Amino acid sequence: MRVQDGFEEKVIQIKRVSKKTKGGNKIGFTALAVVGDKAGKVGTGMSKALDVTTAIAKALSKARRNVVSVNINENTVPHEVLESFGASTVKIMPAPRGSGIIAGGAVRDVLALCGVKDVSAKMLGSNNKNGAVMCTINALKKMEKK
Structure with missing residues (x-):
């Protein structure tokens, strides 16, 4: 990096x-x-x-x-979100403090670079890296402030 x-x-x-x-x-x-x-x-x-x-x-x-811009709430995401892009689907969920980034591949890189420290994510469907990145960005855009 x-x-x-x-x-x-x-x-x-x-x-x-x-x-x-x-x-x-x-x-x-x-x-x-x-x-x-x-x-x-x-x-x-x-x-x-x-x-x-x-x-x-x-x-x-x-x-x-x-x-x-991404809404980060106390080092995690404010709420759970499910987003699709093509055949890829990503589910991003808040995690307790100290959990770290529980995600794989390209999703982990995107979440780390946006500054989220405690989050859990799961890729469903296709694991294509382009789809995973676009899914994650779109999901982060959808996050609303609690």
């Missing part, structure tokens, strides 16, 4: 993709990145490029432009 402009950066996924052309295969890369300030702001970005470093830089730039 890198810190820049007050935001911590985390690359969630890098994929090698190819396009079939008349002259053969054209190779490219896709990057999925998340940024957060650990104080209630988190954003995600996905981008494609011909090389890995450019794809990551573009994804981080998009993530900084897509930052959303």
Whole structure:
């Protein structure tokens, strides 16, 4: 994780993709990145490029432009929420103080970067990283103040 402009950066996924052309295969890369300030702001970005470093830089730039504010209530989320994106579904639940982040994969990274310290989450359906990140961000946007 890198810190820049007050935001911590985390690359969630890098994929090698190819396009079939008349002259053969054209190779490219896709990057999925998340940024957060650990104080209630988190954003995600996905981008494609011909090389890995450019794809990551573009994804981080998009993530900084897509930052959303998250309601954090005493180091946890204010209430339980269930959110879907495509075939992925995430259930985020508040947890008692000292529990830590009980979540797996990409969901854990998003929750950590937004600053939630005690939370429990469960991925249902597809565990696709892009779907998991989008589900989690949408669920955090839906959180209301208690």
